[in-house]
Amino acid sequence: MVVIEPLGHHELFLVIVQLALLLFVARLVGEAFSSIGQPAVVGELLAGVLLGPSLLGIVAPTVYESLFAVSESQFHLLEVVSWIGLIMLLVVTGLETDIDLIISKGRTAAILSVGGIVVPFATGFALGWYLPVEFIGAPGQRLVFSLFIATAMSISAIPVIAKVLIELDVIRRDIGQLILAAGMIDDTIGWILLATVAGLARTGVVDLGSAATTVLSVVVFLGVAFTVGRRVVAETIRWVDNAVGSDAALLSTLMIFALAAGAITQYMRLEAILGAFVVGVLVGQVKRFNYQVRRSFETMTLSIFAPLFFAIAGLRMDVAALADPTVFTVGVVVFAIACFGKFSGTMVGSRLAGLSRWEGITIGGGMNARGAMEIVVATIGLGLGILTTSMYSIIVAVAIATSLMAPAIMRWSIPKIEMGDAERRRIEREKYLKESFVNNLTRVLLPTRGTVDTQYAARLIGPLFRPLRTDLDLLYIDGSDASTADSGYGWIGGRLFGRKKTDSKTTEQGESESAERVLTGLEERLGEQMGSIRRLVRNAPGSVADTILENADVRYDMIVVGERTLGSDPDGPLFSETIDRVIQEMPCPTMVVSTSESVKRDPGQIDEPIRRILLPTVGTQASRHAAEVAFTIAAEENALVEIAHVVARPGLSDQFVDSPDLTNQLDIGNRIVDRDAELGRRLGAKVVTTVTVSDKPGAELVDIADRNGADVIVMGTNTRPISQRAFFGPNVEYVVNNAPCPVTVLSSI
CATH class of the missing domain: 1.20.1530.20 (Na+/H+ antiporter like fold)
Structure with missing residues (x-):
């Protein structure tokens, strides 16, 4: 040697x-x-x-x-x-x-x-x-x-x-x-x-x-x-x-x-x-x-x-x-x-x-x-x-x-x-x-339990990520009993998924068929993607939020969740505690997709073409990020984006004698929608703009969506923790609860 x-x-x-x-x-x-x-x-x-x-x-x-x-x-x-x-x-x-x-x-x-x-x-x-x-x-x-x-x-x-x-x-x-x-x-x-x-x-x-x-x-x-x-x-x-x-x-x-x-x-x-x-x-x-x-x-x-x-x-x-x-x-x-x-x-x-x-x-x-x-x-x-x-x-x-x-x-x-x-x-x-929000989304997580909201979320983000080479992880959450659950992974159709520690082949086969059906449906609605699509299946006998956060404990650029997917109470606050926890604790932006009652009654509407998108904007960076999302989808779907800015008229208690002069606010609103319209045209989207005044901006946005036949509303907002909940503001909450079409709320900041 x-x-x-x-x-x-x-x-x-x-x-x-x-x-x-x-x-x-x-x-x-x-x-x-x-x-x-x-x-x-x-x-x-x-x-x-x-x-x-x-x-x-x-x-x-x-x-x-x-x-x-x-x-x-x-x-x-x-x-x-x-x-x-x-x-x-x-x-x-x-x-x-x-x-x-x-x-x-x-x-x-x-x-x-x-x-x-x-x-x-x-x-x-x-x-x-x-x-x-x-x-x-x-x-x-x-x-x-x-x-x-x-x-x-x-x-x-x-x-x-x-x-x-x-x-x-x-x-x-x-x-x-x-x-x-x-x-x-x-x-x-x-x-x-x-x-x-x-x-x-x-x-x-x-x-x-x-x-x-x-x-x-x-x-x-x-x-x-x-x-x-x-x-x-x-x-x-x-x-x-x-x-x-x-x-x-x-x-x-x-x-x-x-x-x-x-x-x-x-x-x-x-x-x-x-x-x-x-x-x-x-x-x-x-x-x-x-x-x-x-x-x-x-x-x-x-x-x-x-x-x-x-x-x-x-x-x-x-x-x-x-x-x-x-x-x-x-x-x-x-x-x-x-x-x-x-x-x-x-x-x-x-x-x-x-x-x-x-x-x-x-x-x-x-x-x-x-x-x-x-x-x-x-x-x-x-x-x-x-x-x-x-x-x-x-x-x-x-x-x-x-x-x-x-x-x-x-x-x-x-x-x-x-x-x-x-x-x-x-x-x-x-x-x-280089500075674009959407273009820098390289890896996105979409958790699901097979409900209408996440099915529509897949339909919506399909055209969003199709031209971007974004990699998508689809996480199927199985609410099985804790005694038979395991945090390990198995395989389904050649792809990664979580499996139980059980000797019952029938139970395991049933779970596999359920996951396969749901994930295949999501992939069909996503359409052909330039990036990779990875399937993950996990058991969640306890907290669904914990399951999502554990799986998201890697580098994701955004998580997409369905508003009603995880059991939120329709008579309670805007979103469930699960959604609130995910929004608050995820270190990355969150997109929450909420479908309308008509879509829930008739899931066949999910696959209908998107022809018109309503984009409310207030000129913030969060609104700018939502605008990128809307314009990218519109360019792929050949849809029209209506950019709307509502100037809030002061209430009676805030007025002195005469009606307030809102000329300056309207000028600012026009500049905001014009700036977003320029971005939309640069990204290849067709745009129209609307600037209006209302006592109730949220109700005005719902009225615009209903009057003009919007297929989806895309909104950007910041979150503020109030009573340990993710608060989006009264206008966003009103739109989500009353819109005649699905609503997407992007919390990017």
């Missing part, structure tokens, strides 16, 4: 000091550049240059040699951290990538990528063919050398481009997504070219079989990732969220997927960054991985690991090597041809794609950044003996110089690109969706 020696004390001490110093200087210089209006990535790249042989090696050579002039094995420890940062940065890039937008602009991206590859490759090959022989590692292999220079000139640095786009806050714009799409295509082709040229350097012959294998590997990986992989990623994240329910678990799952996919693509000789990027894209499409969790991962990446990656990349540059006049002259020529090839290629491509001049300049500036990708190419070329040390220094210098140019060019040109109406609407909608 071989015992692996642990990392030595000095080696560990050295790598910790290196990381601390690199991160400190990268963040310091990055913040300095941010303070003068430049992207932090510029300063982070320069931090490595400052700590490398270019500055620290000259100013304090002893310090530099003790810290960074180390053995290869010691430097490899830094490279491991650098690669983790690179993988995480590509995951962030994938999370921010809108695959549907890229597909919709696939033709444009393909044209841009062809221009960004063909022209730089041709100019790079010509450059390599005519460079002096002293820059060729193997003078007898000028063809290989020329192909290698052509490949190096064709590559783009997606990590640099992505970080610049994120810092400039344009990654979600059409131009940002185009640059990412074209850059990814360029890089994929570039890695295929690199594999082919590297094989040629090793064998001395062009290995077309290796190139074909690489192309096939890319196709197979992407095909599997976006079919089987998409489902595996989505189901795994849902399972982790259900089983653990913490942000830390979701972040760990994301990183495990990224490393695993990176390992697969690295094994396939496609580079780990491709796998990490694809995982980011797939996870970004899973709604359970919400904005808050995504933001945590981005913050950790962009504040720690990405700066380390860029700083370590900058360490490789030695400006002193360029002091030789010949090397410097060749370096200037290489730099000029590199910029010319990328800019001219992307400009031609942008013209063919019908883009504007400023869009072409922006894309050229972004794709001209070579960054660490070209440094990796240069490192491979040096290791294969294709490049001399001088040529290696030139390519690294070009990589860093073009990366420093990109932010300045893009910052200058992007403001000159006019945003079209469609793009502006998309950006505004995305901004709204």
Whole structure:
């Protein structure tokens, strides 16, 4: 048995000091550049240059040699951290990538990528063919050398481009997504070219079989990732969220997927960054991985690991090597041809794609950044003996110089690109969706005992969650005797449910059939959902509220309950004590659905179309949340939403002499309904507005619903505990008790 020696004390001490110093200087210089209006990535790249042989090696050579002039094995420890940062940065890039937008602009991206590859490759090959022989590692292999220079000139640095786009806050714009799409295509082709040229350097012959294998590997990986992989990623994240329910678990799952996919693509000789990027894209499409969790991962990446990656990349540059006049002259020529090839290629491509001049300049500036990708190419070329040390220094210098140019060019040109109406609407909608109440409902619980109210609740929330990829848990509550009950789970139809400890097969079979019937009915009324639907069955021999709260002791974004479902007294208070407890003790919003007496007498009305929704509003955040619910349902059902605001006329005891002037209150009411109407139109709903005055607002709302034939009323309200009950206010209570149609009360605050 071989015992692996642990990392030595000095080696560990050295790598910790290196990381601390690199991160400190990268963040310091990055913040300095941010303070003068430049992207932090510029300063982070320069931090490595400052700590490398270019500055620290000259100013304090002893310090530099003790810290960074180390053995290869010691430097490899830094490279491991650098690669983790690179993988995480590509995951962030994938999370921010809108695959549907890229597909919709696939033709444009393909044209841009062809221009960004063909022209730089041709100019790079010509450059390599005519460079002096002293820059060729193997003078007898000028063809290989020329192909290698052509490949190096064709590559783009997606990590640099992505970080610049994120810092400039344009990654979600059409131009940002185009640059990412074209850059990814360029890089994929570039890695295929690199594999082919590297094989040629090793064998001395062009290995077309290796190139074909690489192309096939890319196709197979992407095909599997976006079919089987998409489902595996989505189901795994849902399972982790259900089983653990913490942000830390979701972040760990994301990183495990990224490393695993990176390992697969690295094994396939496609580079780990491709796998990490694809995982980011797939996870970004899973709604359970919400904005808050995504933001945590981005913050950790962009504040720690990405700066380390860029700083370590900058360490490789030695400006002193360029002091030789010949090397410097060749370096200037290489730099000029590199910029010319990328800019001219992307400009031609942008013209063919019908883009504007400023869009072409922006894309050229972004794709001209070579960054660490070209440094990796240069490192491979040096290791294969294709490049001399001088040529290696030139390519690294070009990589860093073009990366420093990109932010300045893009910052200058992007403001000159006019945003079209469609793009502006998309950006505004995305901004709204990040803060939207309904859009951030990723997991919802619907408890039921099979009554009319929860059946109608399922009918109502079906169109609400259908377009949102919301996951629904249906909890069937069985009021069995405590002596035969158990808190464990069993299976029904292949899905999770609670079962009894009993030897009676007949009893157990009867319960299964009852649960199956009720839950199947709920699923039919929910209709086809984009998110998952999970069945849960629990025994509740004691308190039904306790059963609900115990099962809801995981992360839910909302619970939907039926008003009469759990045995409320029609002659008592508005809701039963069970409903009150659920509303008060649930840490998430609650939607209470109460059907009308006519629906209770004739349950067949549940399945009737929803054509008109009454939305009372008072301009509060709770009303705004209810409005989102109503508009989302209306857009799916093609229903009309009537937005109503009732100004309460003061009672006789509050009046002085004449009738009060309510002009100001009416103006405020009109502004409230107009604001909600604008939101409704943005969400694709048809709306009308009503502003009226009444002594009794609750009675007025009931009259409006009756007069105009509302199919359902959706109200938002706050709860106030009075006598240990959830009090919604007299108007809400009046509407619930007297409305001619079902009423939904959303308590979201």
